[in-house]
Amino acid sequence: MTGHGCFGHYLYRIGKEGSEVCHECGESDDTAQHTLADCSRWSAQRQELVEVLGDGDLSLHNVVDRMLCSERNWAAVASFCETVISQKEAAERVREEDPNAPSIDVDGVAEGEHVTVLTYSPIRTTNPGQYGRLATY
Ligand SMILES: [Zn+2]
Numbered sequence: 001m002t003g004h005g006c007f008g009h010y011l012y013r014i015g016k017e018g019s020e021v022c023h024e025c026g027e028s029d030d031t032a033q034h035t036l037a038d039c040s041r042w043s044a045q046r047q048e049l050v051e052v053l054g055d056g057d058l059s060l061h062n063v064v065d066r067m068l069c070s071e072r073n074w075a076a077v078a079s080f081c082e083t084v085i086s087q088k089e090a091a092e093r094v095r096e097e098d099p100n101a102p103s104i105d106v107d108g109v110a111e112g113e114h115v116t117v118l119t120y121s122p123i124r125t126t127n128p129g130q131y132g133r134l135a136t137y
Contacts, residue, residue: 023091033060035084045080052076 022030024041035042037058050056053066053073067077 023088023095036060036063036080042080042084045083049076049080 021028022034022039022041024030024035025039027034027039030039037046046058050058053063053076055062055066057063063077067074
């Protein structure tokens with residue numbers, strides 16, 4: 001199941017500052033799980049996600065299972081991830097413009113390099129364009 005691996009790229013991007021202090025809420029453990037389930041910064045987005053999933057269990061394992069259940073679930077999780085990533089990256093750019101900010105480029109991806117982070121092509125479809133989803137950053 002490629003979905004797990006691809007979702008992992010999302011989680012990696014969300015949690016790429018993992019083990020550092022969360023810039024959003026000050027929590028000392030900024031991991032993908034923290035962002036997804038705990039961080040107060042994303043409570044509104046999390047509420048929408050839970051409503052779509054119909055399941056408040058935001059453990060990574062459960063979320064991956066739920067998002068592979070339906071295209072709607074997938075879209076909701078992808079939307080959450082995209083919102084978090086775009087806002088985190090915007091905040092990151094602000095920090096990068098601050099000469100006193102610590103370096104946080106730890107993911108090995110050069111600035112401007114395009115990274116495909118998400119693909120979704122369930123076996124049941126023969127038309128990837130219909131169900132497939134591809135995001136390039
Ligand atoms: Zn946080």
